[in-house]
Amino acid sequence: KFPTPKWHELDGGRYIGTGSIDITVEPDEGWVNLGTYRVMIQNEDTLGFYISPGKQGRIMREKYFARGQSCKVAVSFGQDPLLYLAGGIEVPRGVSEYDWVGGLQGSPVPVIIGEYTGLPIPATAEIVVECEAIAGEEMDEGPFGEWTGYYASSMRPEPIMKVKRLYHRHNPIILGAPPTRPPCEFNYMRCFMRSALIWQQMEAAGIPDIQGVWCHEAGGARLLTIVSIKQRYPGHAKQAGMVAAYCHAGGYLGRYVVVVDDDIDVTNTNDVLWALTTRSNPEIDIETIRRSWSGPLDPIIPKGQKGHSSRAVIDACRPYEWMSDFPPVAESSPEVRRAAEEKWGKILDE
Incomplete structure (x- = not known):
């Protein structure tokens, strides 16, 4: 026993x-x-x-x-x-x-x-x-x-x-890894590994200039994936989001994929939400795909209807066609910050 x-x-x-x-x-x-x-x-x-x-x-x-x-x-x-x-x-x-x-x-x-x-x-x-x-x-x-x-x-x-x-063995040790409400230890290790696998599979599918992938811990490393790219052509963001949503590592029981520009840290929730709320227009930047791979563990699908779910791929990048005219970010440039630190750093450190 x-x-x-x-x-x-x-x-x-x-x-x-x-x-x-x-x-x-x-x-x-x-x-x-x-x-x-x-x-x-x-x-x-x-x-x-x-x-x-x-x-x-x-x-x-x-x-x-x-x-x-x-x-x-x-x-x-x-x-x-x-x-x-x-x-x-x-x-x-x-x-x-x-x-x-x-x-x-x-x-x-x-x-x-x-x-x-x-x-x-x-x-x-x-x-x-x-x-x-x-x-x-x-x-x-x-x-x-x-x-x-x-x-x-x-x-x-x-x-x-x-x-x-x-x-x-004599006196064996059972390894327990029970999941709980995210974020939890059960999910954290999967965040890193699944992010790496999705990145690898996106590159294998031909998606260029991927800057980062993060399967967010709040989504159990599956329900929310953020992808950062350096936009190279029209439709690049949408293509990246679709591949991230449906590659093997990202296919099961996903919910949201958010694609952001390369100035956004995919692991920084505030960064991601800022891009989502200021660079996406819900009318044109959210694609909903029905009848996607799900299963009995999906909490939002009613009993008796489990099996399929929907996905949302959100383009939270600056619009490619007028990217150069998009409002500049209201923050100091690295050069200005460096000059301020050189001039006032000693006072600020006191």
Whole structure:
């Protein structure tokens, strides 16, 4: 028996998996996926197997079930923090998080092969279970306090995993990473990683002169993305916003993308709001896109209608066609500030 906290007051059960990784293999191509999905204890040999729509682990599970096959999965509770980090971000499809982490740290991730599943298991893990999921076998799961800051999904039937093998260290430590109302630690690390991935994927899509990307912590690192560009051509800002909203790293459960000029610090909320309120005209600068990728965790979508949501891409840049005539910013230039500091700095420091 392993002590498992009830992380939030209204959780529907005890979640042993919050900082865990689910390990599955792609049935057609054979690459190994690590995904961080919540894992609820159902009983002594049964775990909940909730995965949001569109996630790699869920797509793999659906492929197995569609063929009438069981889905074998290993779940690690407590492992190298880099593996947990990789499991919670959008590592490109077809790239195993094991390889991604190995490249990051400059050495392969040590693994052992699971006796029941044949899956590679982190050799340094604290607790690992090997499980099997069978199509049609479900139990009520949830609710759970999620990264949006809400109990956004009600109790409902979800697939289960039957535990077949259990491995653990002496006195193992369970890694807990329960999300709460943003901003919180759960979101901060994802802000940095998802921002970098969106930037990388925007450049790969051909967007030039990106100056910054920030997935804001108040939006759980997903709901609000700010992109800074140096405008090079008409439509550059709109193009950048659309790609940021729909690239792989930015596609799931987004809400707002705000594109700003290169004089705006994307991590400075006041800077961003100033640009939004003074450089955007709602009538022409806000694009709304319907039927976008969402899921059960979206708090604004009513029960029974979850699945799609809308997005807003906001152009908060100076209008390209009259950018040179846009009112100048009412602040001292760097040259004036430097001259004032040289002349009055000693007095101001006293």
